[in-house]
Amino acid sequence: MASDKELSDFLKSVERRAFKRAAFAVRDEDAALDIVQDAMIRLAEKYPDRPASEFPMLFQRILSNATMDWFRRRKVRNAVVQNMSDLEGDDADGDFDLLETLQVAEDTMGTESAADAVSRDQILRHIEHEVAELPARQREAFLLRYWEEFDVAETAAVMGCSEGSVKTHCSRAVHALAKALRLKGIAP
Secondary structure, three states: OOOHHHHHHHHHHHHHHHHHHHHHHHOOHHHHHHHHHHHHHHHHHHOOOOOHHHHHHHHHHHHHHHHHHHHHHHHHHHHHOOOHHHHOOOOOOOOOOHHHHHHHHHHHOOOOOHHHHHHHHHHHHHHHHHHHHOOHHHHHHHHHHHHOOOOHHHHHHHHOOOHHHHHHHHHHHHHHHHHHHHHOOOOO
């Protein structure tokens, strides 16, 4: 059984990546924050008796389910109320990403020039945009394999598909990203 500190440390270690993964999936930062928060609460409430080593797989599965629940609720809501989007206000600062800003501040702390920081930021924006444009299953497989660093079996378990499907989705995602980034002049 994991201690409260182990659970807290785990949640702190995955919050940024989980937010980005949810934001890529739903393309709405507010919804992504809600999804991640719900996933964290579910893990803490329903699985406190599990060993800390099981948290990564459990959390990723809970996050996937919470994301799918969001899509289902959205589909039902849109079917019932056609013009629901008219009631939602526009976010004037939609491009601002506090978590990313904090991460950059922690990582750089004055060690890179302003030109390098701008260049890196532009490349990251291009990459994030292209990842967001991937089909949902390719994006999910790509993020789990290369962002969360899950192996093929773990990714297949989280996604609820075969290992062969994971490999296919990842391969297609990598090729699509490489092609799109090359067209923008970004090469490894």
